[in-house]
Amino acid sequence: MTLDQAFAGLPKDPAALAGVVQGLLVHEHIAPAYGLKLSDAQHGEAHVRPVEEMVRQIVAHDPRPLDRARAPGERQVGVCRHFTLLHVAMLRRAGLRARARCGFGAYFEKAKFLDHWVTEYWNEDRKAWLLIDAQLDARQRELFKIAFDPLDVPRDQFLVAGDAWQRCRAGRADPNAFGILDMHGLWFVGGNVIRDVAALNDHVMLPWDVWGAMKQNDAELDTALFDRLAALAIEPDRHFGELRAIYQDPRVKVPDTVFNAVRNRPETL
Numbered sequence: 001m002t003l004d005q006a007f008a009g010l011p012k013d014p015a016a017l018a019g020v021v022q023g024l025l026v027h028e029h030i031a032p033a034y035g036l037k038l039s040d041a042q043h044g045e046a047h048v049r050p051v052e053e054m055v056r057q058i059v060a061h062d063p064r065p066l067d068r069a070r071a072p073g074e075r076q077v078g079v080c081r082h083f084t085l086l087h088v089a090m091l092r093r094a095g096l097r098a099r100a101r102c103g104f105g106a107y108f109e110k111a112k113f114l115d116h117w118v119t120e121y122w123n124e125d126r127k128a129w130l131l132i133d134a135q136l137d138a139r140q141r142e143l144f145k146i147a148f149d150p151l152d153v154p155r156d157q158f159l160v161a162g163d164a165w166q167r168c169r170a171g172r173a174d175p176n177a178f179g180i181l182d183m184h185g186l187w188f189v190g191g192n193v194i195r196d197v198a199a200l201n202d203h204v205m206l207p208w209d210v211w212g213a214m215k216q217n218d219a220e221l222d223t224a225l226f227d228r229l230a231a232l233a234i235e236p237d238r239h240f241g242e243l244r245a246i247y248q249d250p251r252v253k254v255p256d257t258v259f260n261a262v263r264n265r266p267e268t269l
Contacts, residue, residue: 003089006055010067012094014087014121015151018134021087023069024058025078027135033143034072045077047263049206051089054082080135084117085204087134097122099236100204101131102196103160104178104189108144113173115180115192115207118158131158161192162230169227175218186218190226194252197229200236201247203254208261213251225251 011017028046031038048054058066058076076082084100091098098121104113119132131153136146148154159167167173168186175186191214195205215221232239232246247253260267 001056001059003052003055003093006059006066007090007093009065010090010094012096014091014096014098014119014132017090017094018087018119018132018151019137020067020069020090021083021134022137024066024075025083025086025135026072026075027083027140028077028079030140030143031072031077033139036073038077042077046079046082047206047260048078048082049269051085054078054086079207080117081204081207083135084119087119087132088121088204091119091121100199101158101160102192102199102207103158104164104192105133106157106159107146107148111177113159113164113178115178115188116158117204117207118153131155133158160234161189161196162233165189165193165226165230166234169223169230187215187221190214190221193226193229193233196233197243197247197252198254200233200243205254205258206260209254210259210261211255212253222251225249 088098105116133150136150168175179188
């Protein structure tokens with residue numbers, strides 16, 4: 001089944017499509033909040049990269065139309081990146097301008113900016129790019145005490161990676177507040193800058209895919225390169241051509257093989 005076939009009959013507006021996505025996916029690390037204990041096979045679903053494969057697995061498990069919400073235990077397992085990727089694919093099939101953004105959410109843990117992905121789409125009425133967190137269903141809004149509209153995430157609540165990098169470099173934010181689990185620091189922010197630039201070039205990778213100029217400590221960072229990437233990615237429309245050009249740099253471009261840091265192994269794409 002092609003994406004066009006799978007997406008046929010879906011609603012066209014961003015809010016409704018976010019609801020569709022929430023009925024198809026469950027977050028790997030928030031599953032217990034839905035009373036779920038995932039199997040090893042379900043955890044493996046979080047490593048699926050192509051949206052086509054995600055949809056294929058969803059339909060293989062339950063052939064009903066995608067707008068029919070599955071029970072939490074019957075949903076495809078993913079992380080924030082999967083919610084975003086599927087939402088962006090649906091928006092684009094509906095004829096809307098949309099892209100995945102990698103950065104940091106301020107709304108999961110107090111005084112922390114956690115590794116996260118959201119949708120950015122062009123709102124024609126407002127003539128502006130808006131952020132949508134397609135992951136935040138009613139259960140999560142309650143769980144994380146979300147006080148804003150997930151269909152219009154404030155820019156101070158989700159920082160695209162380039163913004164986070166510039167704040168840290170200017171001393172306006174603590175790099176150690178950015179990351180996830182026991183991983184944090186400027187090196188982590190830099191990794192997300194590259195992931196965001198890749199996403200702006202239509203390569204939406206797993207949050208734990210590692211390649212090129214990504215490092216695991218601050219001392220090894222090529223700060224000049226990251227300063228440049230951050231400046232371009234903050235205003236991607238203004239710097240469209242430059243983002244395309246710099247993506248050809250082998251330190252930035254997604255190679256044929258990346259390192260899956262969760263599975264601790266190289267994987268061919």
